[in-house]
Amino acid sequence: MNIFHGFLQRIQNAFATTRGPNALAGMDLGPKTNTENPVMLQFFTWESAHPDMSWWKHLETEIPVLAELGITQVWLPPAFKATSQNGQGYDAYDLWDLGEFDQKGTIRTRWGTKDELIQAVKVAKQHGIDIILDAVLNHKMGADATESFAAVPVDPSDRLAELGPPMRIEGWTVFNFPGRGGKYSSMRWNHKHFTVEIGLDWDHQTKTQGVYRIFSDTHPGWSRNVVDELGNYDYLLGADIDHSNPEVQKDLNAWAAWVLDTTGATGFRLDAIKHIDRKFLLGWVRYVRSLPGRARSFAVAEFWSPNVKLLQSYVQAFQGQVSFFDVPLHDNFHQASKQGPDYDLRSILCATLLKNSPGDSVTFVDNHDTQIGQSLESWVDVNFKLQAYALILLRGEGHPCVFYGDLYPNHECYHESVAHGLRILLNARKRFAFGALKDYFQDRHYIGFTRMGDSDHAGCAVVVSNAPKDNPRHSQLGIRMNVGASHAGTSFVSSFKTGGRVEISSGGWGAFWCEPGSLQVWVPADSAS
Missing domain, CATH: 3.20.20.80 (Glycosidases)
Known part of the structure; x- marks a missing residue:
């Protein structure tokens, strides 16, 4: 912690x-x-x-x-x-x-x-x-050739823990892109472009799998500007790019x-x-x-x-x-x-x-x-x-x-x-999903929210449920929500199933519902078609 x-x-x-x-x-x-x-x-x-x-x-x-x-x-x-x-x-x-x-x-x-x-x-x-x-x-893969360089084996579960002294390994770090022939970019990659923070998952020379940090006296090692998972999470896979x-x-x-x-x-x-x-x-x-x-x-x-x-x-x-x-x-x-x-x-x-x-x-x-x-x-x-x-x-x-x-x-x-x-x-x-948002998160199995709409959009009311479907107590439980006084005296209809209708009171309130373990989106009846 x-x-x-x-x-x-x-x-x-x-x-x-x-x-x-x-x-x-x-x-x-x-x-x-x-x-x-x-x-x-x-x-x-x-x-x-x-x-x-x-x-x-x-x-x-x-x-x-x-x-x-x-x-x-x-x-x-x-x-x-x-x-x-x-x-x-x-x-x-x-x-x-x-x-x-x-x-x-x-x-x-x-x-x-x-x-x-x-x-x-x-x-x-x-x-x-x-x-x-x-x-x-973050990385490159599929190198065109190998090369030899000094590297330090590290513990894959703790990249800050070195498993031995620097050693010569042969790794896949040469990228020549022969098919492109230098078009658009003339850069050719080698181990120098992966040095400070490189992790290799295969030593070609000894056929040994592992994570290796290329060794150099001029570089401090892994980047410190990454998360601390596994000691240091600079290396993910392939040849890890040195962004410095x-x-x-x-x-x-x-x-x-x-x-x-x-x-x-x-x-x-x-x-x-x-x-x-x-x-x-x-x-x-x-x-x-x-x-x-x-x-x-x-x-x-x-x-x-x-x-x-x-x-x-x-x-x-x-x-x-x-x-x-x-x-x-x-x-x-x-x-x-x-x-x-x-x-x-x-x-x-x-x-x-x-x-x-x-x-x-x-x-x-x-x-x-x-x-x-x-x-x-x-x-x-x-x-x-x-x-x-x-x-x-x-x-x-x-x-x-x-x-x-x-x-x-x-x-x-x-x-x-x-x-x-x-x-x-x-x-x-x-x-419909425009205008001010109002949440109604009072019940552990039924939550709802309304969008009040704007000058060009009518708004909507939404009910979300994870209630057990076989419990009659939860059958079509309603949430009293306000959709705005401008909708007073109108009806809202359901988007996911025909036949549902909610009447809106003079204050803009309605009892909106959905079936247990489901959801429902309610929209003004005169805007539904």
């Missing part, structure tokens, strides 16, 4: 700032011409593949549908060359190859060719949708400018920032924002921790330049789906970034890493999936991200009723 608090204090001291956290207010959440409720879509699952076309072509064909659903941003999988044709891109090989060069046995990436990507982005722009690229800046190296910094800065200009994308999702020197990353984001026309470029970081205090320390560290996926909120959803009626819904927003710092929170229910069988498995079950989506899509706080796996048919995690309900919720967000 003392180590943890010491880590938080070091971050706070190093990044003390007078600016209050509100990253989302300084970013474009969609095209400037789009004034409706913004929403992001993660357009891939872990094993995404289309049977008849490339993934980029699939994206292009779906853009009109996404625009109709109200999507304003699409987050793409890593678009650059991986270690093989089927690599997702998190096994990053060459950032400068977007499916243009014959490398790793393929010209196209898993997702398609460079030209197909550029065309898809162009069509997205035409339909009022921004494209967000996945930036994998000036050549590395120059190349990664140049790539950021080039890839945005080349593709037409407008921002980045930052992968695995727990393991990246945060001073470098803050400088990198600021460099992107200094480019012409990029002052409001979108940036969201993956910092995987359900501990909201640790997450907030990074919010402070990035000084309003980066938003963060709200992992603590996702964890609450996961726990609610596991515990069922035993979970107290009144606490569903507690200890989350959405509750403590909504201006920095990118909310989500699930993603490719939380899928069953994946590295961060924490899947939100169907029994609470739509309730969770209602809480992120209709409350008007944070910036919601919808998962492709919940919206589109796929063999990994698709559920037809979830996809159908999610489209209803997206429609409700687009048409």
Whole structure:
């Protein structure tokens, strides 16, 4: 516990700032011409593949549908060359190859060719949708050759504990990118670009697996600007990049400018920032924002921790330049789906970034890493999936991200009723979820909230339940909520099932309900069609 608090204090001291956290207010959440409720879509699952076309072509064909659903941003999988044709891109090989060069046995990436990507982005722009690229800046994999250098073996469970003296090893650290031939970037990587903080998971010479820190008298070792997990969490996998190296910094800065200009994308999702020197990353984001026309470029970081205090320390560290996926909120959803009626819904927003710092929170229910069988498995079950989506899509706080796996048919995690309900919720967000928010979180099994609407939108009332379905006491339990005096004498109707109707009193009050273990979105009857 003392180590943890010491880590938080070091971050706070190093990044003390007078600016209050509100990253989302300084970013474009969609095209400037789009004034409706913004929403992001993660357009891939872990094993995404289309049977008849490339993934980029699939994206292009779906853009009109996404625009109709109200999507304003699409987050793409890593678009650059991986270690093989089927690599997702998190096994990053060459950032400068977007499916243009014959490398790793393929010209196209898993997702398609460079030209197909550029065309898809162009069509997205035409339909009022921004494209967000996945930036994998922590490591490189699939080296072209080995080289010999001095390294110190360290304990994988405590990277600060050395297991022996410096030794000569042969590691995969040479990246020549022969298929690209120096186009776009002439940089060739070797162990010098991985020296201070490199971790290798294979010694080619002795065929020994392990984690090795390249040894040098001129470097202090692991970066101190990372989290303290496993002693020091600088190393994640592959060849860990030394972000203090000036050549590395120059190349990664140049790539950021080039890839945005080349593709037409407008921002980045930052992968695995727990393991990246945060001073470098803050400088990198600021460099992107200094480019012409990029002052409001979108940036969201993956910092995987359900501990909201640790997450907030990074919010402070990035000084309003980066938003963060709200992992603590996702964890609450996961726990609610596991515990069922035993979970107290009144606490569903507690200890989350959405509750403590909504201006920095990118909310989500699930993603490719939380899928069953994946590295961060924490899947939100169907029994609470739509309730969770209602809480992120209709409350008007944070910036919601919808998962492709919940919206589109796929063999990994698709559920037809979830996809159908999610489209209803997206429609409700687009048409009704506007105006002041009022929460009614009084019952452990039934919570609700209302949106009061504005001059152009009628507003809505939402009820979420995890009550046991076989208990008659919970059958259609109502919550008395206010939707505004302007609705006095009118009726609200249900979005998820026909036949439901709530009469609104002279003061704007109504008894809104949903079936046990379900949810309901209520909208004015005269606006429902």
